[in-house]
Amino acid sequence: MYVLLFCIAGYFRTYAQDSTFFYSATMLGAASTPQTPFWLSNNQHGTIPTTGSFLTGRASFHRVYNVNNPRFFQWSGGAEVIGIAGKRSTAFMTDLFLAGKAGPVELSVGQRKETIGLGDSSLTSGSFALSQNYRPYPKIQISTPNFVNLIPGTDFLGFKFSYSDGILGAGGVHYGNVSRVKEIYLHHKSLYLRLGRRRGKLNLFAGFNHQAMWGGEDKIFSGGLKRSEAYEYVVFGKPWQRSRVGNHFGTIDLAAVWRGPQWNVLLYRQTIYEDGSLSNLSSIADGLSGLRFKRVPTGSTGLRLNTILFEFAYTKNQGGAVFDLQTGTFGMDDYFNHYVYNQGWSYKGRTLGSPLIAPQDAFRSELQSSRTQFTPNNRLIAYHLGTDLSWNSMNFSLKATHSVNSGTYRRPFTETLHQTSFMLRAERPVSAKLNDHITLNLAADIGKIYPNNMAVMVGWRKSGFIR
Numbered sequence: 001m002y003v004l005l006f007c008i009a010g011y012f013r014t015y016a017q018d019s020t021f022f023y024s025a026t027m028l029g030a031a032s033t034p035q036t037p038f039w040l041s042n043n044q045h046g047t048i049p050t051t052g053s054f055l056t057g058r059a060s061f062h063r064v065y066n067v068n069n070p071r072f073f074q075w076s077g078g079a080e081v082i083g084i085a086g087k088r089s090t091a092f093m094t095d096l097f098l099a100g101k102a103g104p105v106e107l108s109v110g111q112r113k114e115t116i117g118l119g120d121s122s123l124t125s126g127s128f129a130l131s132q133n134y135r136p137y138p139k140i141q142i143s144t145p146n147f148v149n150l151i152p153g154t155d156f157l158g159f160k161f162s163y164s165d166g167i168l169g170a171g172g173v174h175y176g177n178v179s180r181v182k183e184i185y186l187h188h189k190s191l192y193l194r195l196g197r198r199r200g201k202l203n204l205f206a207g208f209n210h211q212a213m214w215g216g217e218d219k220i221f222s223g224g225l226k227r228s229e230a231y232e233y234v235v236f237g238k239p240w241q242r243s244r245v246g247n248h249f250g251t252i253d254l255a256a257v258w259r260g261p262q263w264n265v266l267l268y269r270q271t272i273y274e275d276g277s278l279s280n281l282s283s284i285a286d287g288l289s290g291l292r293f294k295r296v297p298t299g300s301t302g303l304r305l306n307t308i309l310f311e312f313a314y315t316k317n318q319g320g321a322v323f324d325l326q327t328g329t330f331g332m333d334d335y336f337n338h339y340v341y342n343q344g345w346s347y348k349g350r351t352l353g354s355p356l357i358a359p360q361d362a363f364r365s366e367l368q369s370s371r372t373q374f375t376p377n378n379r380l381i382a383y384h385l386g387t388d389l390s391w392n393s394m395n396f397s398l399k400a401t402h403s404v405n406s407g408t409y410r411r412p413f414t415e416t417l418h419q420t421s422f423m424l425r426a427e428r429p430v431s432a433k434l435n436d437h438i439t440l441n442l443a444a445d446i447g448k449i450y451p452n453n454m455a456v457m458v459g460w461r462k463s464g465f466i467r
Helices: 002-018 227-236
Strands: 020-032 054-064 073-086 090-102 105-111 139-143 157-172 180-195 202-214 247-259 263-274 287-295 303-314 380-391 394-407 412-429 436-447 454-466
Touching: 139 180, 180 227, 202 227
Parallel strands: none
Antiparallel strands: 020 054, 020 454, 054 073, 073 090, 090 105, 105 139, 139 157, 157 180, 180 202, 202 247, 247 263, 263 287, 287 303, 303 380, 380 394, 394 412, 412 436, 436 454
């Protein structure tokens, strides 16, 4: 793959004279209980440890597209390296990719931080299908990063799409003829439509995303499909032996944006579907609903509420409590667990989707179940609040979530368990150019799901553009 990355770099180096380069360097240190609090470590693309006190540093360098460049062909790329010293010291790269764009269409090779789904991107509890929670995985993707006009000469109707295939590496399985396969893959596709002009007062959005984790079918099952055959079944969601090939998960998304003179309002809904549940809408009650108010920037000083977000997550239905092949009733979807792959809906121990459905090792020891299952709790109700405000040069943000948890259909908790997690962040610039910032984070978990965790984290960040 890296040879291919360098080949692409050579192909696009002709256009480097119009490049715009962005750099960032960060140092963080945290004093924590043995387990890092939920909102300190989650939705951070896997860059914050989950186990106690740590020091971490990161450095990144990206070439971003020049929006004022009239050229039909452009290129971008980036790299970010992370080093962590703590109970589990490690170093890895989050971003390492090159991309080329021909008009509105982009081809990207490598791994990069992304999120999928209509909704908020900064204060959210996390998109349900693919969130900001997991470490990026290597993939090849073709997409339109921005909405493209469907009707020439007018931007009233637009679309955007993405299609990718990536590698998650080797993984354990707990059903079939083998206990481990050499390669597990992740297939992804999405399509979204926008109704309304880009700068109009009202925009309506609708679309879907579909993901499937697959691989090793010819080894796991007697008479299983070869890789090329299995890929066809995965892409089109075709049934095989009264089931689906791989672990499928996706959402149907709707959103509306209203742009007012002082506030922009975003309303969105992500409705979950899993293997076979889309056809009969059996899990339509499950998903994420959000309402966000965001102030239009004015440059004024003093105390200002900039953003407030409310989210409601519900995952208790899962198609019902009945799974019966004879009658064709396919309930108990068991979100983020899978009957074949031990890792469930995760990558390197991190939830691919919403972090509200957490891995085994995040829970109190008495709640943990079989190690071949990713999570012991996927039936929950959660209320989430996110706010962002400023006071002169200081910026403050809060993320707080309260959840009511019931375990799983197959192993329900003996009683509903409540959990509250929050994080308060403060940031201020320390240079006249506003490219140096210091940060302070306070976070805690209180409840019956996770251990009672607390942490304080301080940091320094420097970033800017090089032209």
